[in-house]
Amino acid sequence: MLEIIDMSKHYGDVHAVNNLNLTIQPGEIFTMLGANGAGKTTTLMVSLGFTEPTSGTVKICGIDVTKDPLEAKKHVAYVSENVMLYGNFTARQNLEFFTKLGGRKNVSDADYEAVMERVGLQRDAFQRRLKGFSKGMRQKLGIAIAIMKDAEVILLDEPTSGLDPKSGAEFLQLLSELRGENKAIWMTTHDIFRAKAIADRVGIMTEGNLVKIFTREELEQEDLERIYVDYVTREAEAAA
Amino acid sequence: MFFLTVGKEIVHNILSFRFVVTYVLLFCLILMAMFLMTNDYQRRLQEFSTADRKVRENLAELVKIEDPAEQFQRIRQADFSALRLPTPLSLLALGLEGSLPTQVSSQSRFFVSSSDDRLGRNVLFDIFQTPDFVYVVNVVMSLLALLFVFDSVCGEKEQGTLKLLLSNSVPRDSVLLGKWVGGFFSVTAPFAVAVLGGFTYIYISGAMEMKGGDMARFGLIFVLSLLYISTFFTLGLMISTLTHRSATALLVSLLVWICWILVVPNLAPIAARLAAPVPGRQVIEAEKQAIDREVQLLMAGIGKRKVYGDQEESESIRKDGESKKRKLEEFYQDKMSRQISYSKNLARLSPSASYLFAATRLAGTGPNLFDYFQKALDRFHQGHDEFRQNMSSGVIMEWTQSGPKVKDPDWFDVENLPRFDMFAESLDDSFDAALFDILLLAVFNVLFFMLSYTIFIRYDVT
Numbered sequence: 238m239l240e241i242i243d244m245s246k247h248y249g250d251v252h253a254v255n256n257l258n259l260t261i262q263p264g265e266i267f268t269m270l271g272a273n274g275a276g277k278t279t280t281l282m283v284s285l286g287f288t289e290p291t292s293g294t295v296k297i298c299g300i301d302v303t304k305d306p307l308e309a310k311k312h313v314a315y316v317s318e319n320v321m322l323y324g325n326f327t328a329r330q331n332l333e334f335f336t337k338l339g340g341r342k343n344v345s346d347a348d349y350e351a352v353m354e355r356v357g358l359q360r361d362a363f364q365r366r367l368k369g370f371s372k373g374m375r376q377k378l379g380i381a382i383a384i385m386k387d388a389e390v391i392l393l394d395e396p397t398s399g400l401d402p403k404s405g406a407e408f409l410q411l412l413s414e415l416r417g418e419n420k421a422i423w424m425t426t427h428d429i430f431r432a433k434a435i436a437d438r439v440g441i442m443t444e445g446n447l448v449k450i451f452t453r454e455e456l457e458q459e460d461l462e463r464i465y466v467d468y469v470t471r472e473a474e475a476a477a
Numbered sequence: 478m479f480f481l482t483v484g485k486e487i488v489h490n491i492l493s494f495r496f497v498v499t500y501v502l503l504f505c506l507i508l509m510a511m512f513l514m515t516n517d518y519q520r521r522l523q524e525f526s527t528a529d530r531k532v533r534e535n536l537a538e539l540v541k542i543e544d545p546a547e548q549f550q551r552i553r554q555a556d557f558s559a560l561r562l563p564t565p566l567s568l569l570a571l572g573l574e575g576s577l578p579t580q581v582s583s584q585s586r587f588f589v590s591s592s593d594d595r596l597g598r599n600v601l602f603d604i605f606q607t608p609d610f611v612y613v614v615n616v617v618m619s620l621l622a623l624l625f626v627f628d629s630v631c632g633e634k635e636q637g638t639l640k641l642l643l644s645n646s647v648p649r650d651s652v653l654l655g656k657w658v659g660g661f662f663s664v665t666a667p668f669a670v671a672v673l674g675g676f677t678y679i680y681i682s683g684a685m686e687m688k689g690g691d692m693a694r695f696g697l698i699f700v701l702s703l704l705y706i707s708t709f710f711t712l713g714l715m716i717s718t719l720t721h722r723s724a725t726a727l728l729v730s731l732l733v734w735i736c737w738i739l740v741v742p743n744l745a746p747i748a749a750r751l752a753a754p755v756p757g758r759q760v761i762e763a764e765k766q767a768i769d770r771e772v773q774l775l776m777a778g779i780g781k782r783k784v785y786g787d788q789e790e791s792e793s794i795r796k797d798g799e800s801k802k803r804k805l806e807e808f809y810q811d812k813m814s815r816q817i818s819y820s821k822n823l824a825r826l827s828p829s830a831s832y833l834f835a836a837t838r839l840a841g842t843g844p845n846l847f848d849y850f851q852k853a854l855d856r857f858h859q860g861h862d863e864f865r866q867n868m869s870s871g872v873i874m875e876w877t878q879s880g881p882k883v884k885d886p887d888w889f890d891v892e893n894l895p896r897f898d899m900f901a902e903s904l905d906d907s908f909d910a911a912l913f914d915i916l917l918l919a920v921f922n923v924l925f926f927m928l929s930y931t932i933f934i935r936y937d938v939t
Contacts, residue, residue, distance in 0.1 A: 282939045285644050307646045315644035321637030323485075325492035337481050338645045379641075386645075 238263055239284065239390050239421050244293030246279050246445075253279040255445040256293070263389065266412060266422040268432035271442035272469050277425035279445075281394050284423075285315055297390050311340060314388040318395040320379030324368040328358065328378055331367060332385065339386035348385075356381040357407050373404035380411055391415060393424040397431055409435045429462050441468050479651045486659020490625070499621050500667040504674065506613050511675030514568040514609050515684040521563040521579070528580055532558050536891050545883035552889060553868055557583035559857055559897030561850070564841045565685045566694055570611040570833075572842025577850050581897055583861040610675070611836045614702045615829055616738060618668065619709040623730040625664050626713035628723035629656050630933065635723055639938050653714075653933045657926065661710050665703055672699055690904050697839050697908065704918045705832040709734075711925035718932040737827040745824035753819045755812040765802050772798035817844070825914070828921050835914035839907050853899040860895025 239261040246254040254276040261267045271277045282288045284295050286306035295302045300309040322331040329349060336344055353363060356377040367375070376396055383391050393412075397405045405428075412422060412435055426432050432439050433456055441449045441464070448468060451459060490496050539555060542548040559581050567574035630653075633639035642652065676695070679685055687695075713730055720726040775794045779787050824830035837843035875882055902910075 278939075285640075287640070287643070287939050288937070307648060310644060310646040313644070315641065317637060317640060319637060321641070323489055323638060324636075325489055330488070334481070334485050335641065335645070338478070338642070338647055340646060382641075 238296075238298060239392075239423060240294075240296040240299075241280065241284070242294045242296070244280070244283060244290045244295055246276075246283055246288070247291045252445045254283070254290075257445075257447055259440070259447060261390070261421045261423055263419045263421050264416055265437045266416050266424065266435055268436035268439045269423065269425045269442055269447075270427070270429060270432055270439060270465055271425070272427075275442040276445040277442055278394055280442075281315075281392050281423070281425065284392060285313065286310060312388050313390045313392060314339070314383035314386040316376070316379040316383050316391070316393045316396050318398055319372065320375040320396075322367050322375065322378065325366065327364050327366055328353070328370070328374075329363045331378065332381055335382040336385040339382075339388070341385060341387065344385070352381045352384050355384070356411060373400050376400060376404070376408060380408065384411075384415070389419075389421060391420050391422045393422065395426050396424065397426060397428055405431060429465055433461050441465055443468050443471075478647045479655050482647070482652055482655025483659040483662075486656055487663055490660060490663035495625065496663060496667075499625070499664070500670075502617070503621070503667050503671045506608075506617055507610065507668075507671035507675050508678065510608050510610050510613050511568070511678055514571070514607075515679055515682055517607075518563060518565070518568040519684050525560055525563060525579065528558075528560050532560065536894075540889065540891060548889065549868070549883055553865070557861065557894060559583070561897065561899065564846070565691055566698075566840035567609075567842050568679070568685060569609060569695065569698055570837045570840035570842050571607045571609045572611075572837035572840060573844065573846045574842045575607065577846065581854055581857060583857065583895075610672075611698075611702075611833065611840075614705060614836075615832055618664075618702070618706050619738060619829070620734055622664050622706050622709040623713040623716075623734055626656075626660050626710050627717055627726045627730040629660060629714055630717040630936065631720045631726050632717070632723040634721060634936075634938055643938055649934055649936075650930060653718075653930055657711065657714060657929075660714070661707060664710060665706060668702075668706065672702075693904055694839050694841075694907070698836050701832065701835055701839065701911075701915060701918075704915065704922070705828060708828045708918050708921045708925070711922050711929065715925045715929040715932070718929045718936055721937070738829050741827035742824050742830045742833070745826075745830065746820040748823055749816050749819035753812065753816040755816050756809065758809075761805060761809045764805055768798050768801050768805070825917060828918055831914035831917045831921075835911035835918075838911040838914075841902060841907065845902070845910070849900045849902075853897055857895055857897045864895060 239259075241257050241259040244254060244257045245252070257276075257280060259267070269277050269280075279288070283290050284297070284302060286302045286309060289303055297309045298312040300312065302309040323334070326334070332349055332353070333344075336349075350360075350363070354360075358374060358377050358381070362370070362374060367378075370378070379396070397408055400408060409431060412424070416422060416437075424432075424436075436456070437453050439451045439456060439461065440447050449464070451461065535555075535558075539548065539552055542551060561577065561579050561581070563579070564574050628635075630639065633642070643649070680687060685691065712733065716729050716733070717726050720729060772794055776791055779790055779794075821830070821834070825834075834843060838845065
């Protein structure tokens with residue numbers, strides 16, 4: 238479970254995140270929508286312990302990320318917008334390294350092969366160096382690393398941006414499966430349609446504030462696209 | 478976690494293109510340096526043997542002369558040469574070995590070199606630096622170490638892998654130490670292989686008679702080289718943690734390398750000359766001549782005043798003149814020592830200078846070689862002065878009515894001739910003398926790593 242309690246992050250006069258409160262339960266996909274600079278990635282960075290919040294707390298499985306980042310990180314997996322791995326390594330070597338780094342022991346070859354197949358990577362890609370991988374393949378490998386870590390919380394920073402429709406759909410299918418495995422998933426995105434398709438709840442963030450949260454039921458009734466555009470337009474006007 | 482990151486660093490480096498380039502380059506350079514310097518050492522050894530044979534033949538000719546009076550005259554006029562044996566480990570660090578004469582004369586205070594002198598060889602050797610082992614380490618290895626590590630942290634940040642790496646439960650100190658150990662191993666492994674290859678070549682070629690002491694010195698120079706490479710490697714790691722873009726890190730690394738390898742060591746003697754000026758040797762000699770003239774004038778004054786002179790006053794004037802000249806010489810030596818000391822200390826701002834001082838000291842070709850040579854030369858000349866004084870004092874020769882006669886026909890023994898013996902510093906003494914520079918390199922290492930650690934703990938990976 239991911240808990241964000243009264244969390245603010247300021248960079249001098251810039252309020253990147255303001256008093257954010259949010260809880261993501263196990264077995265839930267929460268999608269955060271927001272324009273560039275809305276504070277989505279900053280929230281993720283605080284949740285990963287890369288930067289300390291100005292005030293408030295972020296807890297992963299009840300562990301305060303600021304106070305005990307190493308312990309908290311045992312329970313979280315991260316997939317970035319552009320999964321960048323070691324180019325000189327093969328897919329298999331990258332997967333093995335990050336799996337071991339994630340703390341998993343006694344992982345068999347069959348486990349590695351199974352997860353590669355699960356994320357849709359062809360067998361011939363196992364021994365290929367990452368340098369020749371497309372973005373879609375790298376994203377798949379990134380999610381494979383997250384799966385192998387078997388963390389309770391998965392944080393995804395715009396993971397589907399730049400993916401072709403087929404790869405995007407496959408990616409969402411994987412997330413759906415992970416939800417079935419009781420993972421708490423937070424995903425930031427600009428893609429309203431994918432957010433609507435996969436999320437249990439969707440939040441809209443503008444200027445560091447979480448201004449609106451839609452539940453599954455509300456999403457089916459409301460015109461998410463119109464509401465989101467309204468918020469973003471208002472934000473742009475306010476900035477002007 | 479630590480061993481995992483070490484293993485990752487090693488494999489990552491080994492699979493990289495720059496590892497292949499480094500490996501090939503180092504193997505070629507170090508083997509070439511060993512090969513060239515071995516040949517050079519063998520040539521110098523050959524010249525030494527040839528010259529030594531000639532000196533012995535000349536002495537044998539003098540011994541063979543049957544007429545004692547003629548032998549006496551010939552020995553009195555003879556110019557005895559002595560030779561300096563090339564330093565074996567000069568094939569690793571040439572140092573001052575190439576600048577000192579290989580042959581000295583008993584009569585002339587001026588140095589006499591063998592065919593190795595400036596006019597007897599290709600002058601281009603003096604324009605270009607000798608590519609010995611120490612040169613390769615000092616210049617090439619320092620650069621390679623920086624090129625290996627400059628993007629170790631900032632490059633991973635730029636690439637995005639650092640974020641993924643640190644999103645796991647891995648302590649930053651383990652990551653940094655793992656990067657250091659893995660990276661350092663990746664740089665030094667090809668270096669060690671190349672050195673082993675070079676050592677094998679020297680051993681097989683039989684160019685250098687490897688005695689226990691020489692082996693230990695060889696080993697110490699190798700360990701010292703690792704310490705020096707580590708200094709630049711740790712510096713590169715620090716630069717990498719200080720910057721956020723690999724292009725910036727590369728630029729900073731190259732700037733520091735240029736300053737430390739090219740600027741500081743070359744500017745230090747010039748700066749020291751400005752800070753602690755020393756009058757020219759010619760000025761000192763002119764002043765000594767002025768003192769001599771003053772003494773002569775005072776002596777002449779006594780001659781005018783007293784018909785039979787004044788032995789006591791003359792002696793006093795002479796001693797006074799000698800004392801003034803000695804003080805002048807001491808003043809010059811003191812000033813020169815101070816300038817050399819300033820040069821050394823200023824040059825030590827760069828680890829390159831510390832490495833060169835320590836390596837040449839261990840090889841026996843450092844600045845101390847000049848002192849030992851000078852002292853040996855002084856002893857040699859003093860011995861020959863005494864030898865000639867004995868010949869003139871009547872101990873060997875007596876004057877009879879029929880002419881000069883040698884008292885003892887067997888008076889001349891080659892073994893009793895003064896020798897040119899240079900002090901051979903023991904390994905312990907060499908190590909003690911090099912210890913300061915070795916410790917300085919260690920301090921640079923610790924300092925850079927501590928700074929890297931402090932910066933990396935707070936490094937912004939976002």
